[in-house]
Amino acid sequence: MLSKVSNRFLAITILAIFVIALVGIISNKSLENSKLTSTEVQKNSSVPVSEQVSKTEGLKGYLQVMVVDSKTGLPVEGANVVFSNLDQLYTTGKDGKTQIIPMQIKVSESSKILSQPYEEVVIGVFKQGYADYILMGSKVRSTTQDKPQLKIIRIVKASTPTTAPVFAMEKYSADVAKEVMNKMKEKLNFLANTSQEVEEIEITE
Incomplete structure (x- = not known):
């Protein structure tokens, strides 16, 4: 009876440790994503608003x-x-x-x-x-x-x-x-001068 209780306690302890570790990993990922987002916002904010608007207009x-x-x-x-x-x-x-x-x-x-x-x-x-x-x-x-x-x-x-x-x-x-x-002529000359590999496919019955 005592061994059964010990086994259950050990299993619950292992499960608790696993859950705590998983929560820690998720928290770290969220923190990294938030840092990355803030960095991107700072980069975009360095561009003048007038230039951002002019690109979309x-x-x-x-x-x-x-x-x-x-x-x-x-x-x-x-x-x-x-x-x-x-x-x-x-x-x-x-x-x-x-x-x-x-x-x-x-x-x-x-x-x-x-x-x-x-x-x-x-x-x-x-x-x-x-x-x-x-x-x-x-x-x-x-x-x-x-x-x-x-x-x-x-x-x-x-x-x-x-x-x-x-x-x-x-x-x-x-x-x-x-x-x-x-x-179109420029594109024609470019394609004509570009070497293209020819793939031979053997078809067997």
Whole structure:
């Protein structure tokens, strides 16, 4: 009977020692993590707040849309213009132009083709008596307010109230196309000059 009690006491003592050791290990790990976190905060705090904010902010582009009649070339007043990335309606004036519209441009760090970032949006133009017009892939580049990017959209008069809408895709400019071509050629030359190991796999039936 005495030996049974001694064995139980020994087992409980060993278990208690194990639990105390485990708690000590967990406490040390928590302390190390807290020290590491505080060190990282101190490193980040050494960077000025203005620089941290500037890294997260996108560039800004200023855009103005001018709507003209496709046949006469005259400005169209009262055309409604909407953008896929903005929750606001814009209307053209007597000169066929909207107001200057600011837009945020998201900088993609993963892009290795174009050096100049841009925001790609869809522009819709709606005017009674004209076919609905949708411009897809419209590229808004980084500009200043005093030199906004002007996009001229030519809308077609509707022959009937149910005239099919006009869909268009904006093309790259010649400069951008040339830049893309040069970057792709550089990549081609790099890949062509890089030695690649060929792995031979033997297939047995």
